[in-house]
Amino acid sequence: xxxxxxxxxxxxxxxxxxxxxxxxxxxxxxxxxxxxxxxxxxxxxxxxxxxxxxxxxxxxxxxxxxxxxxxxxxxxxxxxxxxxxxxxxxxxxxxxxxxxxxxxxxxxxxxxx
Amino acid sequence: xxxxxxxxxxxxxxxxxxxxxxxxxxxxxxxxxxxxxxxxxxxxxxxxxxxxxxxxxxxxxxxxxxxxxxxxxxxxxxxxxxxxxxxxxxxxxxxxxxxxxxxxxxxxxxxxxx
Numbered sequence: 573x574x575x576x577x578x579x580x581x582x583x584x585x586x587x588x589x590x591x592x593x594x595x596x597x598x599x600x601x602x603x604x605x606x607x608x609x610x611x612x613x614x615x616x617x618x619x620x621x622x623x624x625x626x627x628x629x630x631x632x633x634x635x636x637x638x639x640x641x642x643x644x645x646x647x648x649x650x651x652x653x654x655x656x657x658x659x660x661x662x663x664x665x666x667x668x669x670x671x672x673x674x675x676x677x678x679x680x681x682x683x684x685x
Numbered sequence: 686x687x688x689x690x691x692x693x694x695x696x697x698x699x700x701x702x703x704x705x706x707x708x709x710x711x712x713x714x715x716x717x718x719x720x721x722x723x724x725x726x727x728x729x730x731x732x733x734x735x736x737x738x739x740x741x742x743x744x745x746x747x748x749x750x751x752x753x754x755x756x757x758x759x760x761x762x763x764x765x766x767x768x769x770x771x772x773x774x775x776x777x778x779x780x781x782x783x784x785x786x787x788x789x790x791x792x793x794x795x796x797x798x799x
Contacts, residue, residue, distance in 0.1 A: 675731075
């Protein structure tokens with residue numbers, strides 16, 4: 573049973589470019605979460621999605637960041653016009669409904685030059 | 686709102702010594718509590734979780750944690766540290782309905798000295 577798959581594992585972008593991070597949840601999991609990890613700050617919740625619905629985006633920056641989880645295909649976290657402060661590890665996690673426990677991917681590490 | 690405080694951003698122990706990583710939580714509703722471990726450049730792996738029932742929870746790799754409601758604590762312990770335990774450890778809380786995303790502490794980096 574494959575785990576949560578994230579790609580790319582590493583992404584380098586120049587300031588002003590767009591970054592797209594993809595996440596395929598574990599089989600049978602309908603809930604997807606995105607977290608951002610900065611050194612010494614732990615994991616910060618960004619957004620919680622179910623298929624075709626954003627359930628909670630209280631942790632998402634108001635501008636430049638968006639997320640989707642379409643009916644078919646992976647969840648995508650999109651960062652437009654990246655800035656150096658966006659450099660971080662972005663983790664996706666999935667879960668079955670109402671379980672609480674999250675299963676994490678290996679993360680996507682974004683570096684903005 | 687829920688929150689987690691992990692006391693000590695870095696803990697260092699000798700190989701074979703007791704490991705104690707502290708976690709206190711704040712929650713207005715009965716919590717679910719978790720400990721995750723992260724090895725360098727990897728994702729997070731669940732060590733153990735408390736949902737309901739027995740307050741002493743045993744996890745993988747010889748770790749255990751005890752839920753103490755009166756102290757709002759969920760400290761992680763292991764009787765004898767091994768070199769392979771060196772990693773970053775995160776405590777997390779959610780509500781029992783599983784409707785809220787996990788809220789994580791800032792993490793504690795464990796070093797094990799030979």
